[in-house]
């Protein structure tokens with residue numbers, strides 16, 4: 001679907017939740033290496049782009065450096081790629097999946113970086129992210145000790161399932177953690193992808209990360 005079509009769907013979903021809910025869209029561009037695709041999205045008004053590999057993000061950042069794009073890193077970050085990522089000056093790193101990773105970024109960063117903690121809300125062993133049980137405590141420890149990690153909230157990937165109840169449950173669990181962290185400055189609840197963004201918004205998401213459903217119309 002086009003960006004306009006996506007925005008209409010987001011609009012309908014958010015009104016089911018609350019007229020006060022504002023939902024940001026991150027366009028996930030990992031499926032293409034063609035900068036023209038990103039340019040077309042930019043011309044349609046898209047400003048936030050997400051990538052899950054440092055190498056791919058580096059190429060796109062360099063090719064499109066004249067455009068005022070917000071780059072979100074959303075993938076599993078290996079420690080040996082941290083310096084490379086920080087050099088790209090990402091707008092946000094959404095995938096802090098352990099205290100140790102936050103510590104490693106904190107040590108290398110020369111200024112505070114916006115970050116989200118990633119929560120494995122479905123408990124699927126193939127997924128990255130910290131266990132829901134330790135998320136609040138880890139968030140607070142990072143916030144207290146690591147001054148170059150500017151925590152803004154939480155991110156999750158919904159349960160990989162055809163059972164809507166299971167998907168909803170993983171989003172609900174994440175939203176509960178988000179609510180506990182709001183008094184500690186959490187503002188962003190990043191959940192929802194192509195197949196489940198409407199459910200995520202109904203469960204309170206205010207940032208969705210859309211790849212396949214959006215990119216196909218721009219290729």
Ligand SMILES: *Cc1c(COP(=O)(O)O)cnc(C)c1O
Pocket residue numbers: 028030052074075157193194195209210211212213
């Ligand atoms: C690929 C990816 C997305 C987008 O997924 P689609 O199903 O293509 O919309 C969102 N978040 C993360 C972390 C991803 O890796």
